[in-house]
Amino acid sequence: MDSSRTTDGAPEGSPAPEGSAGPRLREIRAGRGLSLTEAAHRAGVTKGFLSQLERGLTSVSVPTLLRICEVLQIGVGELFDYPDEPVVQGGSRIDMGGEGVVEYLLTPAGTTEFQVFRSVIEPGGGTGGPYRLGPGTVFALGLSGSTRLVVGGETRMLSPGASTSFSGGVLHQFDNPGPTASEVLWVVSPPLLRAAPEPA
16 A cells, blocks of 8 residues: 555655645545545555545645546546636646646636646656556647656657657656756646546
8 A cells, every 4th residue: 555655756744735636535535425544445545645635734646646536436637626717817726746746727617629737847846656647649848947758668858849749548757857947838638537437
């Protein structure tokens, strides 16, 4: 079973970012009638870690957050606050997991063909492990700094102006190996699901 210190991408007690997904996860878990103990067991994390996450007291790696979403039968898109205005100023702060990563959703709620995100990644920050987003295409554009993107075991460096695309179903992860913060613009098509996909 995962412990918050060794596998969730953040030391126990590491403060979660503003807009943490934790309270929303707790609300959904309670609505499912699932105990904290059972949800933690199914997700492969400790009860203490999940309790801290739900209270916004710690951060979580992207792979672990996606496992928790799977247990709750939701897509990670269910955790987002979607901008309502047609012109989005700055974006809506979202939590897709990771350590030292701040992310913003830039597309309004009514956008159905794609989603655009902006990630600000502190030195040493990243996803905390590889993950899959499911069917669809991901486009990434480096805005500043240097971001290391690993797709299917292949390393792709994103410097300002450098771009790449790949299937969201391929294992991928990113981190910032540089001395200054980096920024990446992501386009995901189709948008991330709000409900968990049906088992194959």
